[in-house]
Amino acid sequence: MSIRLKLTLWYSVVLAATLVAFGVAIYLFVNFNTYKEMKDRVRVQASQIRIGSTLDYDFRVMPTSALDEEMFIQIVNYKKGSIQSTSNLIENDIMIPYPKPTSPDLRKDNYAHVIAGNYPFIVYQHAIRDKTGVIGLLQVAAFSGREDKFLDELRNTLIFSLIVVVLIAFTIGLFLARQALRPIENVIRASDLIQHGSDLSMRIPREGPPNDEMGRLADTLNGMLGRIETTYNELDDAYKAQRRFVSDASHELRTPLTTIRGNIELLEKMWLPLLESPQYQEQLDQNSSLSSHTLSKQAQQAQFTREAMQDIAGEAKRMSGLVNDLLSLARADAGYEMEKTPQQLVTLVEDVARRAQLLPRTAEWIIGDLSALEGVQVNAHADFLRQLFFIFVENAFKYTPNGSVEMRAIRSANQAGIVIKDTGIGMNNDEIPHIFERFYRADESRGQTSGTGLGLSIAKWIIDEHEGSVEVSTREGEGTTFIVWLPITFLDNSYQV
Known part of the structure; x- marks a missing residue:
């Protein structure tokens, strides 16, 4: 419900309550005064009538002041059970209802609003008593039809x-x-407009007096928008500079890293004949029981050189992997669009499963049931999809020093799922929302494992580009399961799952 409607309803309810109270007050005031006048009139008429103990009264000798055509008089004799009435009652065949002599209403004079002969009357009732009690009743009535009609019309008018x-x-x-x-x-x-647009320089126009609430609100929001624009522009410039640096540095580093790896391979080939020569091996055998400083100077240099080349080759390989990861993320930041074509998913997954056996690992590699992928086609970039699966498999091998890593396939509705499950160290469930962030490492035990911290970020980008999703379930000390869901573009129903 809008504020406008709430305000209107509140004011309407308050106004209605006020009008109801005012209308009720008017009606009660008019009602009281209208009937009070009639009651006073019939009471005065009743006071002019003198009735003896015999209750016989000759209306022909009634005082002139009591002979009002709109006044109706009825005398009830409880002893004889007779009723005397004025001619206007007799002519209209009207008998005013009267209470029993034992009624509590007769303890004192009272007024009653009655219906007699389908006509409304205001009746003043005066009990006639002797030593034995109530012996009769004097009733003086006035026709109240006009007053009742007036009050009804007043009530209806007030309601309307x-x-x-x-x-x-x-x-x-x-x-x-x-x-x-x-x-x-x-x-x-x-x-x-500012929220859904890209122009943060827009401002909220001011309307009305400059010092009213709306003007101050617009000034406050415009000031806040100005600060947001300044901060956003600074962050955007820094982010663009960072992206340019990552992209440029990655491109520039690829060539020297390639050169370093090539030269290391060349040096290894040059030193390999010496390291494998019979003289060097014989010298090593002769001095195997001695400490390293007792080896010949040439043998020591050869051994140190070989170890240094291995270290340089390993670091160069690691840096090449980091540069390639940075290039992938630079493409993602630049809005790179993959060229996707229909692919047989089972072929891609089987190729990854076969090649994964050659990855360095200490865990058992299990290729599970992949029959769910038979006949399934997805719209994908084959190389990036292979990279996606390798990231999850390599990640599982890294964090599973003992146990097993399994890859299998499942299917649900129009989606195909590739499950990579390990029995490794697992992680805390609180870490799941952050594992796809760049350079994020879940905990200290994972930080001890080699890696750049970019693999899962790249995997998430590839999944998003393929309009897929990923599910993660983990338990610390028991392992982690990733399920990569990809939309099926074609399904050959001739295959039975």
């Missing part, structure tokens, strides 16, 4: 007026609230 006034007030209030809150709608509209 209340409804009309509330509806008019609600409509006008809604309009006025809309006009009053229009600046807020303009603020919301402008904020939406």
Whole structure:
């Protein structure tokens, strides 16, 4: 419910309650005064009538002041069970209802609003007593039809007026609230344009007096937007500079790293004949029981050189992997779009499973059931998809010093899932939201394992480019399971899963 509608409803409810209270007060006031006048009149008429103990009264000798055509008099004789009435009651065949002599209403004079002969009356009742108790009843009545009709019309008029006034007030209030809150709608509209657009230089236009609430709100929001724009531009410039540096540095480092690896391979080939020569091996055998400093100077140099070349080759290989990862992320940041074509998923996965056997590992490699991928085609970039699966497999090998790593396939509706499950060290569930962040390492035990911390970030980018998803389940000390889901573009139903 909008603020405009809430305000209008609140004001309408308050107005309706006020009008109801005012209308009830008017009705009760008019009702009281209208009937009070009639009650006073019938009471005065009753006071002019003198009735003896015999309860016989000759209405022909009634005082002139009591001969009112709109007054109706009835005398009830409880002893004889007779009733005397004025002619206007007799002519209209009307008998005013009367209470029993034992009724509590006769303990004192009272007024009653009764219906007699389908006509409304206000009746003043005066009990006639002797030593034995109530022996009769004097009833003086006045016709109240006009007053009742007037009060009914007054009540209906008040109710109708209340409804009309509330509806008019609600409509006008809604309009006025809309006009009053229009600046807020303009603020919301402008904020939406800024939120969904790319131009942070837009500002919220000001309306109305400069010092009112809307003006101050617009100034505050514009000031905040200015700070956001400045901060965003600074971060954007820094991010662009970082991306350019990563991209340029990665490209520039590839050539020298390739040169280093090539020269190391050349040096290894040059030193290999010496290291494998019979003289060098004989010298090593002769001095095998001695410490390294007792070897000949030439043998020591050869051994140190070989170890240094191995270290340089290993670091160069690691840096080449890091540079390749950085290049992949630079492509992702630059909005690189993969050229995807229909691929038989089972062929790609089987190729990865076969080549994964050659990866360095200490865990057992298990190729599970891949029949769920039979006949399944996905729209994919073959090389990037292989890289995706290798990232998860290599990651599982790294963190599974003992146990096993398994790859299998499942299918659900129009998606194919590739499961990579290990029985390694696992991780805390709190780490799952962060494992796809760049350079993130889950904990100290994982930090001791070699790697750049970029593999899963690249994997997530490849999955997103293929419009897929990934599920992660893990338990510390028991292992981790990744399920990569890819949308199926074609399914050959001739294969039975």
